[in-house]
Amino acid sequence: MTPDERARANRKLLGKLLVCAAIMFGFGFALVPFYEKICEVTGIRNVFQPDAVAAENTQVDAARSISVEFDANTQRLPWTFKPLQASVSVHPGEVTQVLYEVRNTLDRPVTGQAVPSYGPQQAVLYFKKVECFCFQQQTLGPGEVRKMPVVFLIDPKLPREINTVTLSYTFFEVNGAQGGRG
Amino acid sequence: MSAVIDHGHAHGHEHHPSGIMRWITTTNHKDIGTLYLWFSFTMFLVGGILALGIRAELFQPGLQFWHPEFFNQLTSMHGLIMVFGAIMPAFVGFANWQVPMMIGAPDMAFARMNNWSFWLLPVAATLLVSSFFVPGGAVAAGWTIYAPLSTQMGPGMDLGIFALHIMGASSIMGSINIITTILNMRAPGMTLMKMPLFVCTWLITAYLLIAVMPVLAGAVTMVLTDRHFGTSFFNAAGGGDPVMFQHIFWFFGHPEVYIMILPGFGIISQVIPAFARKPLFGYSSMVYATASIAILSFIVWAHHMFTVGMPTAGVLFFMYATVLIAVPTGVKVFNWLATMWRGSMTFETPMLFAVGFIFVFTMGGFTGLVLAIMPIDIQLQDTYYVVAHFHYVLVAGSLFSLFAGFYFWVPKWTGRMYDEKLGKWHFWLSMIFFNVTFFPMHFLGLAGMPRRIPDYALQFAGFNEIASIGAFGFGLSQILFLWIILKVTVLGRGERAAARPWEGADTLEWTHLESPAPYHSFHEQPVVK
Secondary structure: OOHHHHHHHHHHHHHHHHHHHHHHHHHHHHHHHHHHHHHHHHOOOOOOOOOOOOHHHHOOOOOOOEEEEEEEEEEOOOEEEEEOOOEEEEOOOOOEEEEEEEEEOOOOOEEEEEEEEEEOHHHHHHEEEEEEHHHOOEEEOOOOEEEEEEEEEEOOOOOOOOOEEEEEEEEEEOOOHHHHHO | OOOOOOOOHHHHOOOOOOOHHHHHHOOOHHHHHHHHHHHHHHHHHHHHHHHHHHHHHHOOOOOOOOOHHHHHHHHHHHHHHHHHHHHHHHHHHHHHHHHHHHHOOOOOOOHHHHHHHHHHHHHHHHHHHHHHHOOOOOOOOOOOOOOOHHHHOOOHHHHHHHHHHHHHHHHHHHHHHHHHHHHHOOOOOOOHHHOOHHHHHHHHHHHHHHHHHHHHHHHHHHHHHHHHOOOOOOOHHHOOOHHHHHHHHHHHHHHHHHHOOHHHHHHHHHHHHHHHOOOOOOHHHHHHHHHHHHHHHHHOHHHHHHHHOOOHHHHHHHHHHHHHOHHHHHHHHHHHHHHHOOOOOOOOHHHHHHHHHHHHHHHHHHHHHHHHOHHHHHHHOOEHHHHHHHHHHHHHHHHHHHHHHHHHHHHHHHOEOOOHHHHHHHHHHHHHHHHHHHHHHHHHHHOOOEOOOOOOOHHHHHHHHHHHHHHHHHHHHHHHHHHHHHHHOOOOOOOEOOOOOOOOOOOHHHHHOOOOOOOOOOOOOOOOO
């Protein structure tokens, strides 16, 4: 191989490898929708959609009572946020509505998003939310107070040893970067 | 050995600038290799000082020296500096020195890009280290910079992110150079399956780098835009997910740990046959084992995050895939042992480090297997057991292989033999103090001591005391190493080395080049039969 031919071959390979690097940079970003799709398909993270409730799950099991406790938090958000009832006792399969109250203490409109979590962790699969204020972002005007419902039922297949389920919401401010550092 | 030895002639047409400009403008692979090695050794000392800061704090329970916030900076920066500043550039330095000489090429394929990929590194290192002096201090979210810590902390993180971008660019350019050199510039007759194993492992490593460094660049770019431009990749409130950062990071991170060990495997595979005076046992199985480790590294990332909550099917997949990696790694270890079997061995310093490497690296491999078992991992996640595990593979693995490679090749680089007596001292001190430092950490982790915390419960005091004493001993032993390096390089002391000082070494740099290797070597390529 002459030096010229070699230089040409080297440049060709350089180009190919640069393309590989560029594709892998894009691949890093492609992991984001890919990851979301996986979570959607496997149902790991469907916190923003109503849960599908199969007909047989709505059979009320009056023999059992589950205590459902409610909790409310805010994360770097000047809102007051609380459940209007500390806990309710429900039978599995029974559709129940509870109310949360939120108040914007600022003199400007603020948009927030509530993210639910559950305790114990095993209860996640059996806690079905039919309607929830956490399915959309909530915008509150200056000083506005809002009562917001959650409609849920507990799947009768909930393991026997679980008698208490805690539903906890955390409200985050939705405005990107400032949300992170308040 | 052959007509290609052309001293005098090679020195005849050196018109390079002198003084500092020689080093800034150099495009010579040997000069750039030297720059890489000095840079990485400097960063090794900086990262080591940070580690001693950690161990000083942990010598006794309670807070002694640092605020907890600064302790977090120490652990995070120690990790970042050692991974990106010390281990990775050191291996690239070895590649620069050795790859052209071992394949009979006159230089790297893109000499000017080579210069650039080195000189990016001091810039990145300056950014990273200067983050200690900005408000809020340096990166304190761990070397893994998990969101949401990394999306919330102060401007030190921005400097860290830019440093990672620059180091990533440097690694990608270096890898492109190495791949092109190896694929296009081998001596006639040297097929891919006849290459020395160091070259072969570096070829595979370079492909890994090109595949995953851009993914890291993407991940830290997302952190940057989450911090400043209102995106919500990792922000739950905006529909993002902090756990996704862990998935993307470890998609880079797991191949990264093999990037830091495969060239080390290559060095060990050169050193052991040379001192056992036997050809490497199972050459082609070594090549295939390296390639399968590299491929498997892409499908095991979630074993770093078993505790985030995953479907059982996912956990089992990642667990079995991880355990599978033990097979090619075992092939390598047994091949090294078989190479030594009935060899006529001598134990000069490179061989000591190589044998020590096999012993201690294998222990790290076994604790890795323990951690791969998900039910155990749940218990040991984020404890000192994990710290012990990855220091057994990174210090006793990567670092000891670098030491072995240094003692092995320094006669070729400088034309002088290192001080054998001091080298042996360096080995025994490093080996003993390494184990004094990290072996007790297994017990600490099993007993439940969490990592990255500046204080601990009283029952951990005894083992922490031992570990801290070991750490200071290990640190001081590296001052001896600095003296050994200075003696053989800058001061030029030590007896003159023959062209082939190790009788079992048979690659091109030993058989075709004098010691020290001429500034320009292999103008005419040797023919390999």
